[in-house]
Amino acid sequence: MxxxxxxxxxxxxxxxxxxxxxxxxxxxxxxxxxxxxxxxxxxGAGIVSPVALDRGEQRPDWTSVITECVGYYRSLLAELDAVDPAGAGSATFEQVGELVVAGNNPHELAALDAVTERLSRPEGRRAHGVTKPVETVDGTDLRKYWPELRGDLRGIFIAEVGRVVGxxxxxxxxxxxxxxxxxxxxxxxxxxxxxxxxxxxxxxxxxxxxxxxxxxxxxxxxxxxxxxxxxxxxxxxxxxxRPIRGQLVHLRLDGQQTGMRPVVNTPGAGYLLGFDDRIVVGATHEDVGFDARVTAGGQQSVLNAALNLAPGLSGATVLETRVGLRPATSxxxxxxxxxxxxxxxxxxxxxxxxxxxxxxxxxxxxxxxxxxxxxxxxxxxxxxxxxxxxx
CATH class of the missing domain: 3.50.50.60 (FAD/NAD(P)-binding domain)
Known part of the structure; x- marks a missing residue:
């Protein structure tokens, strides 16, 4: 045997x-x-979202798998909490919603408009497991969520999105x-x-x-x-x-409560995740083989994207850097x-x-x-x- x-x-x-x-x-x-x-x-400190920003949702089978996987989190977390009640709480996962934002880049604006249009229709929301209509936000309203964001952004708020610590x-x-x-x-x-x-x-x-x-x-x-x-x-x-290297930077805004802030995501480059003790910004997409080093250029790229999105983070404390090799297929x-x-x-x-x-x-x-x-x-x-x- x-x-x-x-x-x-x-x-x-x-x-x-x-x-x-x-x-x-x-x-x-x-x-x-x-x-x-x-x-x-x-x-990984990642976004758990049923809505992809980079595929145009041209494959219903792929959309369905994403939606099913997000839905599975509900039953899985209930099981983990039952087996390990001491580990329950936002340190693992929290549904905080997602702000999908774009500036004046035509490609990003077109992608944002496509997501908005898709989720404006009941059948589009059902395909993603999204029950609540999305909310359009810009300028002052965006900065109510994240005061550090720049003023010319516009976006949408999707409630059924969470973030997780891998x-x-x-x-x-x-x-x-x-x-x-x-x-x-x-x-x-x-x-x-x-x-x-x-x-x-x-x-x-x-x-x-x-x-x-x-x-x-x-x-x-x-x-x-x-x-x-x-x-x-x-x-x-x-x-x-093949491996695709992703570098991230962890920041802290002293005196700020960031644990329940929504995810900030873009159709182009850059995202912000708020946790109780830090903000995670990322990430690079580098086709460099099995090279798991944190590099100066990679960190510059991440910070440039983050500060372009949220200039108010310029005074944040840098806590640490991380790197992961994502497995990618053609x-x-x-x-x-x-x-x-x-x-x-x-x-x-x-x-x-x-x-x-x-x-x-x-x-x-x-x-x-x-x-x-x-x-x-x-x-x-x-x-x-x-x-x-x-x-």
Whole structure:
């Protein structure tokens, strides 16, 4: 008998969500986590929004997945709060709403108008799971939310948007997985194994080597983000996935309460997230390979965008900088499903990691353990044209 029912390579948001899903099903789960520098979850402070600003919503199937993933947060947070009541509160997630703003840039204004028009129609709001009509705001009204914003911006307010701390959500997912495993000790189990896992593609039973230890599983789920391409290469499959570096800056406005401020987002560059003890501004989109350094140029780019958007932040204290490597595919859509018998993958979430990761990690784990993958996710299959057999 295999050591585990499911071995998960990668311990970020996707891997932690998959671990919780596996334990829920009564499985024996191992999470192998190398703790690599640049893991997107560790850097992430993200927006959880059902409304994309950069795709024109030309794919109803993609819009539907985003909406479903945002809706999943409700049930997931209720579960986490029940299992781990001490961890409840805004430190993990808070629905604060979102200001989508634009200045005098024609492209940004056109994108803002497109979002506004889409959400002005009842059918458009239903497609995104948005129940309240959006509110148009500009100038003085915008600065009621964020006094630091410049005066010539106009935008809309979307109520059903939240913000989340990636590392905090990850910790709560793993806490819930451990406690559920303990409560189901007769069947489920969870072991976290630190180190880089090497998948043996030749063995008939999936086998992973971690240092001097070798473990076998009925199924393996690759949730290693931008590193998944190297893992899959052992199966003779080339996946078009690459790391995109995102640098962020954390600021503090001394004496200011910023925890319940709405997210500020733009169709172009730059966003602002308010937390109880800081403001997060970001982020760069750099195609520089597996280079997880914080750079002077990257920080300048982030701060320039932030101060152009909100000049009043110029006196804020710089607390820290962070960097994460987002896994990106050529068509901008995730890869979720089987790549070989008993070998599954869930990656390619790009900048949507914190929005999509909890539900897609859950579905990928359940699929690896024998459940049917919903047909509505067929367009995310790793077998779509961007994946091809290597020569």
């Amino acid at each position: 295999a050591d585990f029912d499911l071995i998960i390579l990668g311990g970020g948001i996707v891997g932690a969500s998959a671990a919780l899903a596996g334990v829920r099903k009564g499985a024996r789960v191992a999470v192998v986590d190398a703790g690599l520098a640049g893991r997107a979850t560790d850097a 590392s905090r959500l990850h910790d709560r997912l793993m806490t819930a997985a451990r406690r559920r495993a303990q409560a189901q000790s007769d069947s489920a189990g969870l072991e976290v194994i630190p180190g880089a896992g090497m998948l043996d593609a030749q063995h008939p039973v999936p086998r992973v080597r971690v240092g001097h230890r070798v473990i076998e599983g009925r199924a393996v789920l690759l949730a290693t983000g931008a590193w998944a391409g190297a893992d899959l290469a052992g199966f003779g499959v080339q996946v078009d996935i 068509d901008g859509l995730p890869l979720v499903g089987a790549v070989a018998p008993a070998i599954h993958v869930a990656t390619g979430l790009g900048a949507w990691g914190l929005t999509l990761g909890p539900l897609l990690g859950d579905l990928a784990a359940r699929h690896a353990l024998g459940d049917q993958m919903p047909a509505r996710l067929d367009f995310l299959s790793p077998g779509r044209p961007l994946m091809k057999e290597s020569a």
